[in-house]
Amino acid sequence: MTINPNAKLEETQEGTVVYNFDPLIVKSHYEIDYIHSYAQDSEFFKALGRKEILGSKCKKCGYIYATPRGHCMMCGAETEWHKLPNEGKIHAFTTCYFGGEAFLNETPFHLVIVEFEGVDSLFLSRIIGVDTEDLYIGMPIRAKFRRNLKLNPTDVYFVPKA
Amino acid sequence: MKNKGQDVYMISGGVTKFTKASPDADFRLRTKKAFDYALNDIGMTLNDIDGSVASYFSDHFQRQLMSGIMAQDYLGLTPKPSKRVEGGGATGGLSFQAGVEEVASGRMNTCAVYGFETMSHVNTWKGNEFIALASDTNFDYPIGGFYTGYYAMMATRHMYEFGTTVEQLAKVSVKNHGNALHNPYAQSPMKITVEDVRKSPMVSYPLTRLDVCAMSDGAAVAILANEEKAFELCDNPVLIKGIGTGTDTMRLADRPLGKVILLPNEKESDYKNLKYPGIHSFRAGRSAAKEAYESAGITDPLEELDLVELHDAYTSSEIQTYEDLGLCKYGEGGKFVEEGKADLKGKVAVNPSGGLLACGHPVGATGIMQAVFMFWQLQHSIKKHFKDDALQIGNAKRGLIHSHAGTGTYVTATVMEAVK
Numbered sequence: 382m383t384i385n386p387n388a389k390l391e392e393t394q395e396g397t398v399v400y401n402f403d404p405l406i407v408k409s410h411y412e413i414d415y416i417h418s419y420a421q422d423s424e425f426f427k428a429l430g431r432k433e434i435l436g437s438k439c440k441k442c443g444y445i446y447a448t449p450r451g452h453c454m455m456c457g458a459e460t461e462w463h464k465l466p467n468e469g470k471i472h473a474f475t476t477c478y479f480g481g482e483a484f485l486n487e488t489p490f491h492l493v494i495v496e497f498e499g500v501d502s503l504f505l506s507r508i509i510g511v512d513t514e515d516l517y518i519g520m521p522i523r524a525k526f527r528r529n530l531k532l533n534p535t536d537v538y539f540v541p542k543a
Numbered sequence: 544m545k546n547k548g549q550d551v552y553m554i555s556g557g558v559t560k561f562t563k564a565s566p567d568a569d570f571r572l573r574t575k576k577a578f579d580y581a582l583n584d585i586g587m588t589l590n591d592i593d594g595s596v597a598s599y600f601s602d603h604f605q606r607q608l609m610s611g612i613m614a615q616d617y618l619g620l621t622p623k624p625s626k627r628v629e630g631g632g633a634t635g636g637l638s639f640q641a642g643v644e645e646v647a648s649g650r651m652n653t654c655a656v657y658g659f660e661t662m663s664h665v666n667t668w669k670g671n672e673f674i675a676l677a678s679d680t681n682f683d684y685p686i687g688g689f690y691t692g693y694y695a696m697m698a699t700r701h702m703y704e705f706g707t708t709v710e711q712l713a714k715v716s717v718k719n720h721g722n723a724l725h726n727p728y729a730q731s732p733m734k735i736t737v738e739d740v741r742k743s744p745m746v747s748y749p750l751t752r753l754d755v756c757a758m759s760d761g762a763a764v765a766i767l768a769n770e771e772k773a774f775e776l777c778d779n780p781v782l783i784k785g786i787g788t789g790t791d792t793m794r795l796a797d798r799p800l801g802k803v804i805l806l807p808n809e810k811e812s813d814y815k816n817l818k819y820p821g822i823h824s825f826r827a828g829r830s831a832a833k834e835a836y837e838s839a840g841i842t843d844p845l846e847e848l849d850l851v852e853l854h855d856a857y858t859s860s861e862i863q864t865y866e867d868l869g870l871c872k873y874g875e876g877g878k879f880v881e882e883g884k885a886d887l888k889g890k891v892a893v894n895p896s897g898g899l900l901a902c903g904h905p906v907g908a909t910g911i912m913q914a915v916f917m918f919w920q921l922q923h924s925i926k927k928h929f930k931d932d933a934l935q936i937g938n939a940k941r942g943l944i945h946s947h948a949g950t951g952t953y954v955t956a957t958v959m960e961a962v963k
Binding site for chain 2 (some may be wrong): 409417419447450454455472475478479482485487492493503504505506518
């Protein structure tokens with residue numbers, strides 16, 4: 382047991398960044414590393430290292446998804462992995478000149494929604510090697526893959542088809 | 544709707560002026576100000592409130608969990624029943640409907656729905672990053688998570704499918720910013736031209752800074768009651784005539800390419816070659832409208848609605864929403880605004896308040912703000928609350944409010960009707 386009436390909190394020199402005094406506005410810092418499991422989507426990310434885009438095909442109704450999902454939204458049945466073609470067409474596009482803070486240093490960048498022949502749904506990606514004025518809906522494009530994987534969906538990206 | 548329960552009325556409302564940053568008050572005090580305005584407007588007291596619904600979107604913006612109970616506590620509503628409702632941009636619309644359900648079910652005779660958001664605690668680009676976390680973090684966010692980018696892709700597809708032009712998009716911005724010149728609660732009233740919109744900095748092609756709403760600090764409160772309490776507490780209550788809610792896939796890329804969900808004023812032959820919803824239209828918006836119209840008995844929305852407050856986070860989404868709501872056919876949205884049909888004195892005034900584009904978008908407050916402005920319109924009390932009657936729609940008898948989340952993931956439509 383300790384009873385110390387002279388106990389004193391240790392002083393530090395860290396201080397606080399103050400933006401304004403009236404009202405009092407201070408800096409509050411926060412950061413975190415998540416332990417993010419790709420869970421049932423894991424195979425998609427691994428396949429990008431083999432230069433393959435894996436979608437999903439419903440085992441029951443045959444609906445084919447360009448962006449994978451474990452179960453079919455049309456009938457509720459389980460899906461199986463389905464290899465997508467490495468070529469497709471632009472379904473929609475934009476060029477982002479601003480973005481979320483994490484992506485600001487990459488601007489401007491192009492986003493595309495990709496359609497693949499014989500596939501029922503679409504796929505979000507980036508395209509490089511073109512200017513905004515070169516982009517058009519229906520443009521034939523080809524998938525390329527990073528050699529050094531980041532193990533996120535940017536491991537596949539698109540370029541104009543030669 | 545299988546069972547509408549008992550009739551629900553809106554009996555009062557309050558809104559704080561939306562601003563880019565209001566550091567003098569936190570969300571509790573802002574909500575208190577809107578709440579007190581609503582109570583005082585009809586001489587209600589805390590004792591008249593049976594319970595509440597808290598409407599706020601993000602825990603990230605303030606890094607504060609359980610903000611709902613903090614507002615409940617500050618308002619003096621503890622220990623009455625309450626819950627938080629959250630659904631992205633549609634948080635306000637969903638919360639309003641949750642309040643309607645509390646009263647319709649008979650659980651509460653009166654319910655306060657309070658909404659708030661404080662977005663100024665982070666910078667704009669961190670805010671955009673937080674909002675983009677409302678996209679699939681496995682597949683969508685890492686590609687360059689940015690909501691304006693997602694909406695810009697929908698806009699390029701809408702332009703491709705229907706020939707919509709960037710000038711038509713800009714007209715929405717001109718209209719809504721212009722309406723807000725007479726709304727003292729609005730964050731960004733502006734007299735601008737189509738050229739100003741196009742010359743404004745490009746955010747995501749084809750959307751410029753003036754095609755996109757801003758982030759805001761703000762609060763709004765709606766008070767709902769059953770028929771007995773409504774007429775006891777309020778001289779001029781407004782009936783909640785019908786509610787509808789729709790949903791769609793989280794990922795834009797997963798939207799099917801099927802058949803249009805038809806409203807009573809449409810037929811299958813109107814859309815022979817249209818693959819629907821794709822990414823050009825909002826199936827959730829159409830589903831919400833369909834349910835709301837069915838419960839309100841509306842068969843021809845353009846003729847039967849006098850005004851609409853809809854979720855124009857982007858100029859393009861206002862045009863897409865005219866179509867989802869059946870104010871015109873799919874593909875005719877660009878022409879609809881171009882021909883002035885959505886103007887203050889047009890066929891149906893759309894966003895007479897200035898909408899999100901000009902009022903701002905403090906997410907959890909936004910859908911409640913729409914309800915309050917609609918309530919004042921249908922009461923014909925705009926002059927009293929705005930100190931200006933320029934925005935009062937002369938024949939306002941029946942209106943629709945529309946709240947919208949994600950890339951169209953949750954959408955609500957609520958029909959409100961004057962009874963006096």
